[in-house]
Amino acid sequence: MIDTALRREFEAALGADSVLTDPLQLRTYECDGLTGFREVPALVVLPRSTEEVAAAVSLCAKAGLPFVARGAGTGLSGGAVPVAQGVVISLARMRQVLDFDPDDRRMVLQPGVTNAEISRVAAPHGLYYAPDPSSQVVCTIGGNVAENSGGAHCVKYGFTVHHVTALRVVLPDGSVAELGGDAPESAGPDLRGLFIGSEGTLGIATEITVRLLRTPESVRTLVADFPTVEAAGEAVSGIMASGIVPAAVEMLDALAIEACEAAVNAGYSLDATAALVVELDGMEHECDEQFEKVVALCHEKGTTNVRIADTAEERALIWKGRKAAFAAVGRISPDYFVQDGVVPRTRLSEALSRIAAMSGAEGLRVANVFHAGDGNLHPLVLFDEQAGEAERAEKLAAEIAEMCVELGGSLSGEHGIGLDKACSMPEMFGETDLAVMRQLRAAFDPEGIANPGKVLPTPRLCGEAPGRYRPHPLEAAGVIERL
Amino acid sequence: MTEESPGTLRETTPPTDTSTDAESAQVPPPADESGTRAGEGPSRVRPSGLAEAADALATAAGERRTVLFEGAGTALNWGAPVAGTGLVLETSGLDRLISHAPEDWTVGVEAGMPLTRLQELLAPAGQWLPVDPPTGSRGATLGGLLACGDAGPRRLKYGGLADLVIGATLVLADGTVARTGGDVIKNVAGYDLVKLIAGSLGAFGLVARLNLRVHPLPAATTTLAVAVDDADRALSAARAVMRSPLEPVAIEWDGQQLLIRFQGTEESAAARGRLAPEVPGLEDARVLDAEAERAAWERLSGLVRGEDGETVLRAGTHPARLPALTRRLREVTEGTGVEAAVVSGVAQGLHTVVLRGGEASEHAACLTAWREAVHEAGGSVTLRRRRHGVDAAAASWGPAPPAVSVLRSLKRQFDPDDRCAPGRFAPWF
Numbered sequence: 001m002i003d004t005a006l007r008r009e010f011e012a013a014l015g016a017d018s019v020l021t022d023p024l025q026l027r028t029y030e031c032d033g034l035t036g037f038r039e040v041p042a043l044v045v046l047p048r049s050t051e052e053v054a055a056a057v058s059l060c061a062k063a064g065l066p067f068v069a070r071g072a073g074t075g076l077s078g079g080a081v082p083v084a085q086g087v088v089i090s091l092a093r094m095r096q097v098l099d100f101d102p103d104d105r106r107m108v109l110q111p112g113v114t115n116a117e118i119s120r121v122a123a124p125h126g127l128y129y130a131p132d133p134s135s136q137v138v139c140t141i142g143g144n145v146a147e148n149s150g151g152a153h154c155v156k157y158g159f160t161v162h163h164v165t166a167l168r169v170v171l172p173d174g175s176v177a178e179l180g181g182d183a184p185e186s187a188g189p190d191l192r193g194l195f196i197g198s199e200g201t202l203g204i205a206t207e208i209t210v211r212l213l214r215t216p217e218s219v220r221t222l223v224a225d226f227p228t229v230e231a232a233g234e235a236v237s238g239i240m241a242s243g244i245v246p247a248a249v250e251m252l253d254a255l256a257i258e259a260c261e262a263a264v265n266a267g268y269s270l271d272a273t274a275a276l277v278v279e280l281d282g283m284e285h286e287c288d289e290q291f292e293k294v295v296a297l298c299h300e301k302g303t304t305n306v307r308i309a310d311t312a313e314e315r316a317l318i319w320k321g322r323k324a325a326f327a328a329v330g331r332i333s334p335d336y337f338v339q340d341g342v343v344p345r346t347r348l349s350e351a352l353s354r355i356a357a358m359s360g361a362e363g364l365r366v367a368n369v370f371h372a373g374d375g376n377l378h379p380l381v382l383f384d385e386q387a388g389e390a391e392r393a394e395k396l397a398a399e400i401a402e403m404c405v406e407l408g409g410s411l412s413g414e415h416g417i418g419l420d421k422a423c424s425m426p427e428m429f430g431e432t433d434l435a436v437m438r439q440l441r442a443a444f445d446p447e448g449i450a451n452p453g454k455v456l457p458t459p460r461l462c463g464e465a466p467g468r469y470r471p472h473p474l475e476a477a478g479v480i481e482r483l
Numbered sequence: 484m485t486e487e488s489p490g491t492l493r494e495t496t497p498p499t500d501t502s503t504d505a506e507s508a509q510v511p512p513p514a515d516e517s518g519t520r521a522g523e524g525p526s527r528v529r530p531s532g533l534a535e536a537a538d539a540l541a542t543a544a545g546e547r548r549t550v551l552f553e554g555a556g557t558a559l560n561w562g563a564p565v566a567g568t569g570l571v572l573e574t575s576g577l578d579r580l581i582s583h584a585p586e587d588w589t590v591g592v593e594a595g596m597p598l599t600r601l602q603e604l605l606a607p608a609g610q611w612l613p614v615d616p617p618t619g620s621r622g623a624t625l626g627g628l629l630a631c632g633d634a635g636p637r638r639l640k641y642g643g644l645a646d647l648v649i650g651a652t653l654v655l656a657d658g659t660v661a662r663t664g665g666d667v668i669k670n671v672a673g674y675d676l677v678k679l680i681a682g683s684l685g686a687f688g689l690v691a692r693l694n695l696r697v698h699p700l701p702a703a704t705t706t707l708a709v710a711v712d713d714a715d716r717a718l719s720a721a722r723a724v725m726r727s728p729l730e731p732v733a734i735e736w737d738g739q740q741l742l743i744r745f746q747g748t749e750e751s752a753a754a755r756g757r758l759a760p761e762v763p764g765l766e767d768a769r770v771l772d773a774e775a776e777r778a779a780w781e782r783l784s785g786l787v788r789g790e791d792g793e794t795v796l797r798a799g800t801h802p803a804r805l806p807a808l809t810r811r812l813r814e815v816t817e818g819t820g821v822e823a824a825v826v827s828g829v830a831q832g833l834h835t836v837v838l839r840g841g842e843a844s845e846h847a848a849c850l851t852a853w854r855e856a857v858h859e860a861g862g863s864v865t866l867r868r869r870r871h872g873v874d875a876a877a878a879s880w881g882p883a884p885p886a887v888s889v890l891r892s893l894k895r896q897f898d899p900d901d902r903c904a905p906g907r908f909a910p911w912f
Contacts, residue, residue: 103722104802104832126726148671159671162646177886183799183832185632187863188908189687189893190645191886193678197671217728237586243609243699283728286751342667344587374669375587410670417672428672429662436653436661437674443892455673 001085002042006063010045013055018093020044029088032073032080033135036337036394037419041068041082048093050168050176050206056089057204058174066449069204071112071140075147076338077418079199079454089204091142097121098207105212106165111142111205115149118210127212130157133414134323145205148197150414152248152322153279155373157213159414161196168207169195172445180209194440199416200451202444216281219247220291221315224298225272225305229253229368232274233349235301236372239278240345242297244290249373250277250322253352255332256369256380263328266321269305276372277322325369326380333365333382335390337397340415341404345375351407355379355400362396364389376413377404402427422457525551525568531576533593533652533660533691540689541658543570549902550656552685554595554627557618557788561631561867562684563879566906574626577691580604588668588697589649594626594690601625610697613641615733617784626690632682635784636733636744639831641698645681650694653680656898660691668696679893685904687897701746704732705756706776709768711741714806714827720764721802721829727762729755734830735783741829742779743768786826787835794838794846794869796854800862802832808856812836815852819845832862843872854881883911 010019020026021043030038042065047053060067066086073080082088094110097117101107102125107118115136118129132151133139139149145167150159157163166180180192195202226232229251236249252260252275257268268275278294280287298306309315329336343351352368355377359366367380379400383393401411401421405428411421425434437456444450526548530536543550548569553559555575574595581591585608592601598612598619605611615635616628623633625644634643641647650664653676663676680690711717717736724731724743733744743765745755756770771779789795800808805827816823820841827834836853838846846869854864858881866879884890891912894901 101801101803105725106801150669150671154669158642158646159669161675162642171889175888177889178884179886181799181863182801182804182861184638184643185634185682185797185799185833185865186884187682187799187865187880188884188890188911189683190632190678190681191889193645193675193681198674214725214728214730240588241586243702245699283730283747283751283755285754286747289748289750342665342669344584344589344667346584346586371669375667376669409667410665411672413667413669414671421672425673428665432659433662433673436655436659436676437663439896440674440676440679440893443896444889446892 002065002087006059007043009059010043010056013059014045014047014052018046018048018052020046029070029073029082029090032070032075032078034076034078034081034418034420036390037078037081039082039084041088042085044088044090046090046093050170053089053091053204053206054170054174054176056087057170057172060087060449061172061174061447064447064449066452068451069142069146069200071143071146072114072138074135074139075143075416075418076340077412077416077420079147079416079418079451081419083452091140091204094206102127106209107212108207108209109141111145111208112140115139115141115144122212123215126215128215129210130163130213131160134326141208141210142205145196145208146198146200147414147416150371150376152250152371154414155249155371156245156247161193164192164196164208164210166209167192167195167205169203169205171203172447172450197416199418199455201441201455203450216287218284218287219279219281219315220287221277221279221309221318222295222298223268223307223318224276224278224303225269226274226276226301226303229274229352230349231302232276233352233372235276235298235303236345236348238297238301239294240373242293244280244293246278246294246373247281248277248279249371251275251368251370251372252277252322252325253368255365255367256325256329259328259332259367260321260325262331264321264324266317267307268321272304277318322369326378329367329380329382334384334386335393336383337381337393338415339377339379339381339397339400340412341377341379341401341409342413343375343377343404343407343409345372347407347409348372348375351377351404354403358396358399358403362392364393364396366396371413374413375409398424417455419454422453422455425455425457525571527571527573529573529576533577533654536572536577536689536691537654537658537660539572540654540656544657544900544902547900547902549905551904552626552630552689554624555597555618555622557621557623558627558631558633558867560869561865562907563909564874564906565904572689574624574689577626581692583608585610589666589694590697591666591692591694592625594629594693595624597622597624598628605697606700609700611700612647612695613637613698614644614647617787620781620784621788625693625695629677629681629690629693630683630685636735636780636828638833639734639828640732643681645677647696648677648693649696651677651680651690652692654689654691656688656900656903664694666694679897684907686894686907688903701752703749703752704744704746704776705752706771706779707743707756707759707765707768708771708779709741709743709765710739711736711764712739714809716764717741717827717829718802718805720762723763724759724765725830729759729762731830734828736825736827736829737783737786738825742783744780783826786824786837789837789868792839792870794850794873795867796836796850796864797867798834798836798857798862798864800832800834800857800860802830804832804860804862805829805834808834808853808860811856812853815849819849821845821849823849838870843870844876846870847873847876850877858882878910880908880911887911
């Protein structure tokens, strides 16, 4: 409970202008990009430095208050949903580039710097930051660290964890620690790697050191249309089996193409059943040689049309269409859920057929836009809340994620587990696995105040999470009772 | 945990017996001078599967024995010496291929499989695991490589082994079996416990199985060599290559020459070799033929591995620190009988220092003084090998990292009785 005295302590530590208590302002923070989960926090603080974050967390630790760190709030798994009666620590004011060394190709950032900003600052030196989530213009590097974000190009370049070398973090007891080091190897276990992707449950990253890559000499991009989803899937398999490592291989189905065209007019063919966006990058000579192979492979697998981007502008437009896909779906449906499951690439066709069947059975449309190169599906479940379809849509989205696990995949490829899929974790991990994960969490946060209720399932969470009531699997099985 | 209740350990070698048991005899003794030698004391077990490994650890826990995990034995003495090993768990029986899905770019193996064996299994599919650690040719196992965080020159492009692990099965100190990650190349579900094992030198449990992302085998590689005997020039040449469009996969400097490796299609690897001399600092570079290329990289691996009688340190710093730290190394060895050699992944800031000649006390003094300089420069140092007698005069680790409280807390959670490699990180935890 936050009383007046405690609020004043926050104000004394951070300044009155950094503490929000007005109910209207607090409501701004009630949800993240997954709007189905909402909870108004008791207090929001806006620190400017590591010291201020540490001060805020220390006050939370002293009072036993749960806290949730928040960047731009673009997360799609409910990872930044506030905890009832808890504190939101917004990192929106921590937007400085603290250090940039182009020779060593590293940049030190505050967590509120946007992903795209890193590459913008690095560009004059011929450098860029590789992980590129579709929300990169808005989402922050702190959020990327929390979720171990990926993006279209991670099939070649890897995730956030492969590009962040060091972190300064505020631990849940308010102390400050450095994880990782100046080089890719540092002495002892890899706490940096452990922290990245922990969804705000092990502490808050307040300074992030990223490594930068040289901007590739050449980039070649194409869009290939296919008469069936299966044919497009075969083209993907052919490309991946050819010995080429593409920079990106994305797929859109007819409904996703329709949505993108309605929003961005990127020039995708409206009569295609499926479209692939394939990109190669690297040394010009090699890139050209391999690009020819990819074009030939697309023809071999029955493409009806190949459009090659001739200019940087055209390439940018193709990507604008792909990256706008989620938002674009808003043009063809009042509401939608973005799911984020992964299947082995060889089971993509099977997964898509099953999604189509599940969609038909539920009577809800599902658009598919995804990272085909690494099997990361993003089914967009379309619904109309006013027509009372929300609950069915949510159920369908959860079923799709659990189907991915059944096919040998994962509940999440890049959006995280958050609040949304915590209750599905037992579909992927056994009780012992989850108990060991709890041990890990307890080593960082014995009091359980850092973003509680996220990632790991508990009967309390599954029974009482904000939003619709969800019985815990043990409860459904009659093992435990809801009191 | 296995269903069976833990029984008495089935040992491959009785504690006081230097047995001629064939399986046990194949396990090489520790390669260093300061470790425990096979047959001298601790019992040894060699589980042949996950359930047996879990059973062995549960039993060891019941008997309150300390445990040392041993793969090929190439890195048994990294870090501080382990005190009082009650049981050596050999992983050589955990060496099966579990799955290989070439089209999904994934492979599942038991962690005692040697890296070289995995590469042989992947090659027919035109794939490989893109790591080239110096201990690979000595039979280093995948689990051992993960636990010691070792990597070779091509880390520059591909990262270390931990970067390629997509899932794992661990056995904790009490025999608990836990899975982490999964089987697909993109996955962020749950905590990545692999990172707890990476670099842990056996102090947090056993990795029994690994799921790995594999890559297409490059069609060709080309290596350039250029004589450079000065750290400043090595650094500036390396930076020039990194700024060029040539995309090197490895850059290493051994104090005398800079080796730069490229790979790709036959044509593109050759083209890179032809274009490289246009890069500032590489004007005199020559392309090595296949035999010279193999020999040059093997020689470098040998230097990094070190030999008995040598002390080997591995440091990580900002790449820019190389010249200053090389000068400091000369200063600390000056006037002693110690000769110091450096092998530096100069574009990554990873430096291996080999001390040879002189007295153990001189090795200890050089180690301590140079490590201090690295820490002052913001880096860290791991002691990989030491001349006999060095432990008596030098600490195995430098100052504790700022996150040491977290490490202690993790150790309490996962190995509360301090039975896995006790003392390995002393005095940190």
